[in-house]
Amino acid sequence: MKNLALFDLDHTLLPIDSDHEWGEFLVRQGVVNADDYQRRNDAFFAQYNAGKLDPVEYLEFALGTLAGFEPAVLRDLHGQYLKDVIAPAIKPSAVALLRQHQDAGDLVAIITATNAWLTAPIAKMLGVEHLLAARPQLDGRGHPTGKLDGLPSHGPNKVVHMHAWLDTLGRPFDSFERSYFYSDSHNDIPLLSVVSHPVATNPSALLHQHASANGWPLLHLFDASVQ
Template identity: 65%
Template sequence: MKNLALFDLDHTLLPIDSDYEWGQFLVRTGAVDPVEFKRRNDEFFAQYQAGTLDPAEYLEFALGTLARFPRTQLNAMHEQFMAEVIKPAIRRRALDLLLRHLDQGDLVAIITATNRFVTAPIAQALGVEHLIAAIPEEDAQGNITGKLLGVPTSGPGKVVHTHAWLEKIGKPLSAFERSHFYSDSHNDIPLLSVVTHPVATNPNAALAAHAANLGWPSLHLFND
């Protein structure tokens, strides 16, 4: 594998935020208190969009919510979430972009700040084997405890986790002739800055301005 292709997930490969939509799904299905949970979920989402989110604080909230349910119930809820929310949101142009890199023999991975419970089935549905995501601690029965393993996979943490993953598979970033990272968010500028081919994908205003200043290409997958 001569080339590496990394993808953010939310608003990059999907036209939605899977973490936020998971919270909305919990509210809609009556799994959580609709008023208090929606208030906090909306508050955290606004902080993320503004670039002021404390990822550890958010993950404590998100994983703590998952810990309320036995794993069998969580899995059933997630199957419904995939059918009702995620699969209808998958777009052909995003799949084509992934397939182009896969067909070229590139090493492809999704790296997301959203936790692995929410995103692992999404990566599978997109046909991507490798996923770097926030890892929830599990007990011996596979139930989520509410704790985060390691550091959050957001901002500079994406750089840390990418290097750790590549080291684990014996392919440091410098070993690739070309390394791509596709992202929509200014929060991902740290990782965009260390690859050879950063691509501002469906970029928010802050990333679009940064990309324009540095001459990075922009890609829009969801305009149609």
């Protein structure tokens, strides 16, 4: 594998934020206190968009919610969420981009700030083997405890996670001829600045501005013409 291709998930490969939509799904199912949960969920989402999110605080809010359910109930909720929310959000244009890199023999991974419990099945639905995501601490049953295990995979920590993962494969970053990272978010500028081929994908206003100033290509993956 000569090349490395990394992808953010939310608003990059999906036209939604899977973490925020999970919270909205729980509210619709009536299994959380709607007013309090939605208020906090929306506040964290606004902080993320503004680049002011404390990732540990948010993750422990999200993971604490998971810990509050019995394992069987949580599995059923997650399955319904994947069917009702995620499956309809997977667009042919995103799948085609992934397949382009996979067919070229590139090493492909999704790297997301959203926790691995929520996103591992999404990566599988997209046909991506490698997922780098925030890891929930698990108890003896494999059930989330509500705590984070290790560093959040947010902002500059994505660079840390990438290098640690590549080390486990025995493939240092500089061994790749080309490295790509596709992301919509200005929070991902640290990793976008490290790869040889950054691609601002469905970019936020702040990332669009930064990408334009630095000559990075812009990709609008969910325009009607490419879906």
